[in-house]
Amino acid sequence: MDNQTIGVFDSGVGGLTVARELRRMLPAAPLVYFGDTARTPYGTKSPETLIRYALEDARFLIGKGAGLIVIACHSAASVATEALRQELRAPVFEVITPSIDQAVAKTKKKVIGLMGTRATVSSRVYEREIGARNDGIKVYSQACPLLVPLVEEGWFDARETRMIIKRYLRPLKNNGIDTLVLGCTHYPLLKPVIAEKIGKRVEIIDPSAEAARAVRDYLEADRALYATRDDRIAESERKGRAEARFFMSDLTPATERIARWFLGENVRLERDGPD
Amino acid sequence: MDNQTIGVFDSGVGGLTVARELRRMLPAAPLVYFGDTARTPYGTKSPETLIRYALEDARFLIGKGAGLIVIACHSAASVATEALRQELRAPVFEVITPSIDQAVAKTKKKVIGLMGTRATVSSRVYEREIGARNDGIKVYSQACPLLVPLVEEGWFDARETRMIIKRYLRPLKNNGIDTLVLGCTHYPLLKPVIAEKIGKRVEIIDPSAEAARAVRDYLEADRALYATRDDRIAESERKGRAEARFFMSDLTPATERIARWFLGENVRLERDGPD
Numbered sequence: 001m002d003n004q005t006i007g008v009f010d011s012g013v014g015g016l017t018v019a020r021e022l023r024r025m026l027p028a029a030p031l032v033y034f035g036d037t038a039r040t041p042y043g044t045k046s047p048e049t050l051i052r053y054a055l056e057d058a059r060f061l062i063g064k065g066a067g068l069i070v071i072a073c074h075s076a077a078s079v080a081t082e083a084l085r086q087e088l089r090a091p092v093f094e095v096i097t098p099s100i101d102q103a104v105a106k107t108k109k110k111v112i113g114l115m116g117t118r119a120t121v122s123s124r125v126y127e128r129e130i131g132a133r134n135d136g137i138k139v140y141s142q143a144c145p146l147l148v149p150l151v152e153e154g155w156f157d158a159r160e161t162r163m164i165i166k167r168y169l170r171p172l173k174n175n176g177i178d179t180l181v182l183g184c185t186h187y188p189l190l191k192p193v194i195a196e197k198i199g200k201r202v203e204i205i206d207p208s209a210e211a212a213r214a215v216r217d218y219l220e221a222d223r224a225l226y227a228t229r230d231d232r233i234a235e236s237e238r239k240g241r242a243e244a245r246f247f248m249s250d251l252t253p254a255t256e257r258i259a260r261w262f263l264g265e266n267v268r269l270e271r272d273g274p275d
Numbered sequence: 276m277d278n279q280t281i282g283v284f285d286s287g288v289g290g291l292t293v294a295r296e297l298r299r300m301l302p303a304a305p306l307v308y309f310g311d312t313a314r315t316p317y318g319t320k321s322p323e324t325l326i327r328y329a330l331e332d333a334r335f336l337i338g339k340g341a342g343l344i345v346i347a348c349h350s351a352a353s354v355a356t357e358a359l360r361q362e363l364r365a366p367v368f369e370v371i372t373p374s375i376d377q378a379v380a381k382t383k384k385k386v387i388g389l390m391g392t393r394a395t396v397s398s399r400v401y402e403r404e405i406g407a408r409n410d411g412i413k414v415y416s417q418a419c420p421l422l423v424p425l426v427e428e429g430w431f432d433a434r435e436t437r438m439i440i441k442r443y444l445r446p447l448k449n450n451g452i453d454t455l456v457l458g459c460t461h462y463p464l465l466k467p468v469i470a471e472k473i474g475k476r477v478e479i480i481d482p483s484a485e486a487a488r489a490v491r492d493y494l495e496a497d498r499a500l501y502a503t504r505d506d507r508i509a510e511s512e513r514k515g516r517a518e519a520r521f522f523m524s525d526l527t528p529a530t531e532r533i534a535r536w537f538l539g540e541n542v543r544l545e546r547d548g549p550d
Contacts, residue, residue, distance in 0.1 A: 037319075038319075038321075040319060041316075044312075044313075044315060044525075046313075118529070122527065122528075145424045145427065145428060146421065146424050146425065146428065149420045149421045149424055150421065152420065153420060153421065159438065160435055160438050160439050160442070163434065163435050163438075164435050167435070250319075252397065253397075254393070
C-alpha cells in the first residue's frame with residue numbers, strides 16, 4: 001500500500017471509538033473520518049440504500065486522501081463490505097469480523113453473549129458468522145435500544161444507566177456466557193459499567209479495538225512501510241502524531257461535544273460529505 | 276366536507292396515539308393511518324425532504340379514501356403544514372397548534388414547560404408560536420431523548436423510567452411551570468408517571484388529544500354531517516364503530532406489538548406506502 005492514510009466512516013459519531021483506537025495504536029498514520037449525520041441512522045435503511053450510501057461514503061474518503069477504508073458502522077459492515085471490496089481498489093476493513101474471530105478464539109464454555117441495537121440483533125449476523133466458524137458455539141443476543149441514547153446524553157455512570165445495563169445483562173448472565181461482544185460502536189463508552197455488572201469471569205470483546213488491531217496487523221505486515229514495531233514507534237516519536245480530519249454531513253451544536261466523548265480528545269468537525 | 280374519512284400520518288407508530296383519541300371521540304368516522312416506518316425518523320431530515328415526504332404521505336392517504344388529513348408527526352407538522360394546505364384540497368390538521376392554543380389558554384402564571392425530542396426542542400417552534408400569541412409567556416424546554424426508546428421498550432412504569440422522568444422534569448419544576456406540553460406523540464403512554472412526578476398543580480397538555488379535539492370540533496361544526504352531538508352518538512351506536520385501516524411502509528415483528536400499545540387495542544397492520 002503506497003498510501004497509509006486511513007479512512008473511517010460511520011452513520012454518525014459512534015465510529016469515532018474506532019478512530020480513537022487507531023490514533024492510539026497507529027499514531028503516525030494520517031486519518032480521515034466521515035460521519036453521515038445527515039442520513040443517520042443506517043440501521044433502518046434497506047440493503048440497496050445502505051450499499052449505495054457506503055460506496056458514496058468510501059469514495060468521499062478516498063477523495064480526501066484515504067488509501068484504506070474502515071467501515072465503522074455495524075449496519076453498513078453487515079451488508080456493504082463485499083460491494084466495497086468489489087468496487088474499490090483500496091483494502092476494506094470493518095468492525096464485525098475481527099470481534100467475531102476474537103470471541104470464537106476466547107470462549108472456553110462455547111457460550112457467547114451479544115449486546116447490540118435492535119437492527120444488529122435482528123440481522124442475526126453474529127449468530128450466522130459464529131456458526132460458520134464453529135457450530136458448537138451458542139450465541140445469546142440482547143437488543144439494548146436504550147444504550148445509544150444513554151451514551152448520547154452523556155450519562156456514562158448514572159444510576160439509571162447502571163440499572164438499565166444490569167437489566168439488559170441479566171438474561172445473558174443467566175445463560176452462562178463467558179464472552180461478551182459489545183456489538184455497537186457506542187458501547188465502549190459504557191465498558192466500565194458493563195464490566196462491573198457482568199463480572200470478572202466474562203471476557204469483553206470491543207469491536208472498535210479489534211477493528212483497529214486488524215488494521216494495525218495489516219499495516220505492520222506491510223514491511224516496506226512499517227519495517228518493525230520499534231521503527232514505527234521511533235518514526236512516530238520523530239514525526240509526532242499524524243494529521244487527522246473529521247467530516248460530518250450535518251452538524252448541530254451538540255455534535256462537537258458528543259464527538260469529544262467518543263474520540264477521547266477535543267476535535268474540530270468540518271461539515272462536508274458526498275453530494 | 277363530503278367525505279368524512281380521516282387520514283392520519285406519522286413517521287412511525289407514535290401517531291397512533293392521535294388515531295386512538297380520534298377513535299374514542301369520533302367512533303363513527305372511518306379512519307386510515309399511515310406510518311412511514313421505512314423512512315423514520317423524520318426529525319433528522321431537511322425541511323425540503325420533509326415537505327416532499329409529507330406530501331407523498333398525505334396523497335397516499337387520499338388515495339386510500341381520506342377526505343381530511345391530520346399530520347401526527349411533530350417534525351412534519353412544524354415544516355410541512357403550509358405546503359400541504361397549498362397543495363391539497365382536503366382540510367389539514369396537525370398536532371402542534373391545538374396544544375399551543377390550549378397551553379396559552381391554561382397557563383395562569385405564564386410559565387409553560389415543554390418536553391420533546393431533541394429535534395423538536397432545537398426547532399424552537401413552541402417558543403416561537405407561544406411568543407406570537409403572548410410574548411409575556413416564558414417557555415422552558417427539556418429535550419428527553421430517552422423517553423421514545425423507553426416507550427418502545429414497553430417500560431411504561433419501570434423504576435428506571437420513573438427515575439429518568441423525575442430527572443428530566445426537575446429543571447422544569449425548578450422554573451415554576453404551571454402547564455406542561457407533552458411535545459411528542461410517544462409521551463401520552465408515560466402520562467401517568469409524568470403526572471405523578473410533576474405534581475397535581477401542573478396542567479398537562481396532550482397534543483394527541485388536542486389534535487383529535489380540533490378535528491372533532493371542525494366536523495361538529497359541519498352540521499350537514501354531524502347535526503348534533505346526540506345525533507352523532509346515536510348514529511355511532513346504530514352503525515357501530517367505523518372501519519379503520521393501518522398502513523406501514525415497513526414492518527418488523529416488533530411493530531405490531533408496539534402499535535397495540537399506542538392504539539390501545541389489537542391492530543392488524545398492512546405493509547403499503549407511497550412508491
